[in-house]
Amino acid sequence: MILKNLNINYFRNYNYLHWEPHTGINFITGSNAQGKTNLLEAVFFSGMGYSFRRKGSNVVNWYSKKSSFIKATYQLNNTTMDISLHINHDGMKKIFVNGTEEKRKSLPGRYGIILFKPDDLQIIKGPPSGKRDFIDYDIGIIDPLYSRNLIHYRRVLEQRNYLLRTGGINNDSFQTWNESFYQYGAELLAGRIRLLKKYIPLVRKIYADIAGGHEVLEMKYLSTLNITGKTDIQQIIKEFITEGKTRQREELYKKQTIFGPHRDDICFLINNKDARYYASQGQIRSIVLALKTAQIQLFYNENGEYPIFLLDDVLTELDEQRQHYLLMLINNQVQSFITTTTPVAKISHYANRVYLINNGVLREVI
Numbered sequence: 001m002i003l004k005n006l007n008i009n010y011f012r013n014y015n016y017l018h019w020e021p022h023t024g025i026n027f028i029t030g031s032n033a034q035g036k037t038n039l040l041e042a043v044f045f046s047g048m049g050y051s052f053r054r055k056g057s058n059v060v061n062w063y064s065k066k067s068s069f070i071k072a073t074y075q076l077n078n079t080t081m082d083i084s085l086h087i088n089h090d091g092m093k094k095i096f097v098n099g100t101e102e103k104r105k106s107l108p109g110r111y112g113i114i115l116f117k118p119d120d121l122q123i124i125k126g127p128p129s130g131k132r133d134f135i136d137y138d139i140g141i142i143d144p145l146y147s148r149n150l151i152h153y154r155r156v157l158e159q160r161n162y163l164l165r166t167g168g169i170n171n172d173s174f175q176t177w178n179e180s181f182y183q184y185g186a187e188l189l190a191g192r193i194r195l196l197k198k199y200i201p202l203v204r205k206i207y208a209d210i211a212g213g214h215e216v217l218e219m220k221y222l223s224t225l226n227i228t229g230k231t232d233i234q235q236i237i238k239e240f241i242t243e244g245k246t247r248q249r250e251e252l253y254k255k256q257t258i259f260g261p262h263r264d265d266i267c268f269l270i271n272n273k274d275a276r277y278y279a280s281q282g283q284i285r286s287i288v289l290a291l292k293t294a295q296i297q298l299f300y301n302e303n304g305e306y307p308i309f310l311l312d313d314v315l316t317e318l319d320e321q322r323q324h325y326l327l328m329l330i331n332n333q334v335q336s337f338i339t340t341t342t343p344v345a346k347i348s349h350y351a352n353r354v355y356l357i358n359n360g361v362l363r364e365v366i
């Protein structure tokens with residue numbers, strides 16, 4: 001996927017921008033608070049229909065009475081997609097794809113915008129929820145069925161928890177919700193196993209390359225259910241039924257659902273040692289770099305096209321060897337947008353274009 005051009009009006013600290021980025025590596029440089037991340041956010045927004053920043057912060061320019069407007073042209077599988085988005089001060093959006101009003105799911109980013117941001121470095125040592133979110137939203141996006149099951153599962157889980165909390169376990173409806181919980185839970189788990197089967201070998205291989213073949217990375221899915229070797233939905237449902245019976249008392253006591261994919265975890269091992277406790281900062285960065293570059297590879301394997309890669313402020317988090325590895329890997333293949341405060345001279349040999357941003361104004365410098 002290629003972003004051919006981007007027009008933005010009244011978006012964050014930009015009044016107006018027309019931009020035709022390079023199809024290769026675009027470096028976006030500038031001092032702090034000039035609008036580098038805002039520009040990446042506009043690219044992400046044009047492809048996904050939402051921001052990667054915290055909810056509640058509105059993208060419309062504070063000083064503008066008008067709405068924010070983003071217009072982008074993408075090239076995807078030899079077809080061109082014209083996207084326009086209108087965002088008003090309440091955060092309400094209207095999305096148009098090739099002139100027709102559409103829902104967010106019709107936007108092209110679903111098929112390939114990958115973002116690497118400093119928070120991602122917390123995935124390995126952070127709580128299991130961060131790892132689950134990574135699988136659910138960053139990897140799961142390649143599989144529409146997975147994303148649909150996730151929505152169903154979350155809705156059913158919420159209702160089941162509500163009934164457990166309010167003593168509604170004896171209601172007739174509990175049995176029905178319980179059956180749906182088992183069904184969608186099993187579908188979601190099977191989906192995760194399916195995705196990880198494709199993804200883990202890529203991560204392992206890339207990590208070995210980064211570590212010069214001296215270290216072996218393993219990524220293990222730790223389920224709250226006994227699903228070892230089971231991929232069949234009916235087999236997994238049986239496990240849900242067994243676990244539901246075994247843990248019923250505990251659930252009644254805790255008033256919440258204590259097993260299922262929303263409680264599962266992923267563990268990273270380097271040479272058989274748990275990375276949460278034993279990995280150095282450099283090894284953690286290598287794992288996350290492997291996760292992100294494997295994501296690019298997975299998208300390519302599934303779609304036959306490379307995604308767009310956005311790196312917000314992470315380049316300086318990597319040492320020179322890892323920077324080189326990453327930039328060589330994406331070189332000539334992946335349209336990339338990389339923000340950095342690093343002086344231009346240090347990075348220009350990797351760049352197809354270098355831009356400088358000053359107070360919401362973009363200038364091409366190389």
Ligand SMILES: Nc1ncnc2c1ncn2[C@@H]1O[C@H](COP(=O)(O)OP(=O)(O)OP(=O)(O)O)[C@@H](O)[C@H]1O
Nearest residue numbers: 012013032033034035036037038058059060061062
């Ligand atoms: N809705 C808005 N309207 C106008 N300005 C905004 C809006 N939201 C954020 N800003 C401003 O945009 C400026 C640039 O923010 P941005 O996060 O893009 O900086 P940056 O160049 O990435 O900086 P850093 O290197 O510090 O990460 C900030 O000063 C911020 O206050």
